[in-house]
Amino acid sequence: MDLQRTRDLSLMGLWGPNVIGVSSPTAPGSPSGDPHYSPLHSAPTAAQPDKASIFADLTPAELRAVRDFLRGRPELGLSAQRRDTLAQNTLFLVELLPPSKRAALRYLDGDSPAPRRQARAVIFFGAQAEPNVTEFVVGPLPRPRSYRPLHFKGGRTVPFAARPMMMQEYELLHRALVVATEPLYRLLRDNTGFWYHNCTQHCLTFSDIAPRGLAPGERRTWFILQRFVEGYFLHPVGLELLLDHSDPDPLRWAVQSVWYNGQYFSSPQELAKHYECGTLAVAQLPDPAAPHLFSTYIPRGHFTTGTATNVHGAKVCEPQGRRYRLHGNLLEYGGWSLAFRLRSSAGLQLFDVRFNGDRIAYEVSVQEAIAFYGGDTPAAMQTKYMDAGWGMGSVTYELAPGIDCPEVSTFLDVHHLYDSEGPRRFRRALCIFELPTGVPLRRHFDSDFRGGFHFYAGLEGHALVLRTTSTVYNYDYIWDVLLYPNGVLEAKVHATGYIHATFYTPGGRRYGSRVHSHVLGNMHTHLVHYKVDLDVAGTSNSFETMDISFENISNPWSPGARIVQPWLRRQPRRTERQAALPLDAPLPRYLLFSNPRQRNRWGHMRSYRIQHHSHAGRVLPRGWKEEKGIAWSRYHLAVTRHRESEASSSSLYNQNNPWEPAVNFESFIRNDENIEDQDLVAWVTVGFLHVPHAEDIPNTATPGNSVGFFLRPFNFFDEDPSVASQGAVIVRPQDPNFTRLEVQRWTPDSAGPCVAPEPFSYNGTYWPV
Ligand SMILES: Cn1cnc(CC=O)c1
Ligand SMILES: [Ca+2]
Ligand SMILES: [Ca+2]
Ligand SMILES: [Cu+2]
Secondary structure (H helix, E strand, O other): OEEOOOOEOOOOOOOOOEEOOOOOOOOOOOOOOOOOOOOOOOOOOOOOHHHHHHHOOOOHHHHHHHHHHHHOOHHHOEOOOOOOOOOOEEEEEEEEEOOOHHHHHHHHHOOOOOOOOEEEEEEEEOOOOOOEEEEEEEEOOOOOOEEEEEOOHHHOOEEHHHOOOOHHHHHHHHHHHHHHHHHHHHHHHHHHOOEOOOOOOOEEEEEEOOOOOOOOOOOEEEEEEEEOOOOHHHOEEEEEEEEEOOOOOHHHOEEEEEEEOOEEEOOHHHHHHHHHHOOOOOOOOOOOOOOOHHHOOOOOOOOOOOOOOOOOOOOOOOOOOEOEEEEOOEEEEOOEEEEEEEEOOOEEEEEEEEEOOEEEEEEEEEEEEEEEEOOOOHHHHHOEEEHHHHOOOOOOOOOOEOOOEOOOOEEEEEEEEEOOOOOEEEEEEEEEEEEEOOOOOEEEEEEOOOOOEEEEEEEOOEEEEEEEEEEEOOEEEEEEEEEOOOOOEEEEEEEEEOOOEEEOOHHHHHHEEEEEOOEEEEOEEEEEEEEEEEOOOOOOEEEEEEEEEEEEEEOOOOOOOEEEEEEEEEEEEOEOOOOOEEOOOOOOOEEEEEEEEEEOOOOOEEEEEEEEEOOOOOOOOOOOHHHHHHHHHHEEEEEEEOOHHHOOOOOOOOOOOOOOOOOOOHHHHOOOOEOOOEOEEEEEEEEEEEOOOHHHOOOEOOOOOEEEEEEEEEOOOOOOHHHHOOOEEEEEEOOOOOOOEEEEEOOOOOOOOOOOOOOOOOOOOOOEO
């Protein structure tokens, strides 16, 4: 990662107390007024920048070194040039292979040397007698000397048909579609004004659907044809083609079925024949010369109330500089420290997440994002997108200052070697900024109930945000991690971008809303899966749920009467099965991870809580064909014993082979291990049902469209750790008439003016480097 800008004023002495006429406040961190207080733990050790680097993504030089090393192994037969066949061996992906947890902890917490830096490399072996995909460990970096296969759990092999798509295959598919659609030229030109072959200014394009078939080994894809204009996802022309491209030789590819405006045909020729004979029910699209404004961002119309919007709105600013620190991939803010990376495969991954030096989680990472659809057209009814199979960690395009992240953010570049000859630089793929939350972290107005007050006190609300995005064709996911100064971490995702839309047919209304003359917004469920390797005050943790039950007791202070009241029902979950909380049952409201041997000052087990912010629901009945590929979606939460062989709940290959998935999450819990006092991993599912509606045009909007979860301390500390923040303000009346008020604060009276940000700039390219 290249740090583009960094400005750190936190060390410049700007935070001295500014107390107006009062005695010094209580020392930060001590429970007020308690003379027996002694901290629970020895002085915390801050995470060290060089130590975080064991989790840093591979540099362009390291990516090239791995590529060159593998290309130099003749037995791998890697082709340097991509040809007109898929029967060749291709290096598809290179990324960091993080060290084992054991080795990492020995280094982070002990005296052991840094674990060796290693890469994960994915090779598509298309030129083998039995074509397959194999993953390798390559190391040590920066000068690799050896490689060995990296096995999936249970020794599962990855069939060639399960591989993700490559640009090369898309190019070959484009050529196949040129041939396939040629017979349809007149039908398309007359009724849409656009066509596919020799189209110049009037081109059709396509969206491809997955999974690509109905059973293992298949690779036959439905293609939706769309007018190639801004927002083409909203411009289906009513034509869908099923093309078999399972053979590595594109000369053996064939169209298997055609759907046009509600009717099926065996071939483009058959459809063309019906058109020429006048026996076809034709869908005449609006005039192609008319603007396609509806799918664009060009402003139109006006608000009937409010003031003009042709001036800038409110901005985030840092009048006294940054209050976070960034050293390479180590981020520190308000008690927090963590290491981060942006995996080309599945996206954001945090390691060694600590608060005040205490580790809370070893890893927090995105695993998968899916969208399963229903619809009336063959493409719609077949769409079950699993975005890890579309390289959702590699489509991290440039963030725009002032829109995607505040102008004052620190923007970071990342490098991916994913379906490319070498590393590509993705400029400004990550951003970091401190966000005024606009709501106090805490506040109280202490009324005297006579028109005045005893005191007012409040603490400004801030969070540090680490953000990236994945644009997976039509959809844009905005991935955030927020760090709050009270020990709360939030992980959330907003969904925006274009809906996945299909051609409107009257039968389509059962599956969504008509959102334009010929466009149906198809219903779908979004689910996102996270791995949360909580290490709450150590790696030995237990898990319990807590909710209320009601008791009916005799009233101890009114004989003969009864009291009905709630009490806390705690349910220790001793095995993985007991800890797998199914999606179709209500989730207990407290999900507690504790260290049974560590107590806070008040005698409670030090715990962290996972709190869902989600409306997830089932996407398919349990066990139905493709559902095996997303077995994690059966559970709001599952808790497993940490296993190095269970690093991820999904894979690059589940999308194109969900029927026999490379990773089947159910196998993580099938052995129903004991999870008391163990190194536990929490697997969190969040999501929502999206029934598209007119207001999804032009794009799905973010307000109300986010899901995620919080990690919240629960008796982990002795009090709210944000008492250490000096952003508090206390106001106390100095006389009975409230004519003199004492304002006590620890920050300057005035924050000073906001610094004007640089003018907007954007580059947008992601070239090889
Ligand atoms: C083509 N594709 C794959 N995933 C998406 C986003 C979800 O609908 C699009
Ligand atoms: Ca297990
Ligand atoms: Ca753990
Ligand atoms: Cu959606």
